[in-house]
Amino acid sequence: MKIGLGSDHGGYNLKKEIVRYLEGKGIECVDFGPDNSLESVDYPVYGEVVANAVVRKEVDYGILCCGTGIGISLAANKVPGIRCAVVSDVFSAKMSKAHNDANMLSLGERVLGRGLALEIVEAWINTEFEGDRHSRRVDMIKEIEKKHSK
Numbered sequence: 001m002k003i004g005l006g007s008d009h010g011g012y013n014l015k016k017e018i019v020r021y022l023e024g025k026g027i028e029c030v031d032f033g034p035d036n037s038l039e040s041v042d043y044p045v046y047g048e049v050v051a052n053a054v055v056r057k058e059v060d061y062g063i064l065c066c067g068t069g070i071g072i073s074l075a076a077n078k079v080p081g082i083r084c085a086v087v088s089d090v091f092s093a094k095m096s097k098a099h100n101d102a103n104m105l106s107l108g109e110r111v112l113g114r115g116l117a118l119e120i121v122e123a124w125i126n127t128e129f130e131g132d133r134h135s136r137r138v139d140m141i142k143e144i145e146k147k148h149s150k
Contacts (some may be wrong), residue, residue, distance in 0.1 A: 003027060011072070011108070012065070
């Protein structure tokens, strides 16, 4: 498994914690930035770059972090083919993958503690899409996306 990660300044520390955690489990990580800064940066840049890597299959999944997880997920979800879920609990993490086939996860550093954030990541990476009736619904989401794409 190869996971791409990105953040803004508000999610930088959490992103670094997640990278350490995943690499400690032997999971390959690609950090799309920012590289080494807590200075203000624009979250849409990093949401888009990680989303593009997921769509191009340069990475299997993407994980994003900002202050709340919301802004960066909105940017990622503008990229066709992305289903990025903002998650603040373990159950939602599992369901975003099992029922919605989320290919990206977004977390808020100012919302979650380190321990819960890592539990969420663990649950999310270990959950598989259930398919079956959920496939039909994910296909419906894809059709909505196609209908509104230029």
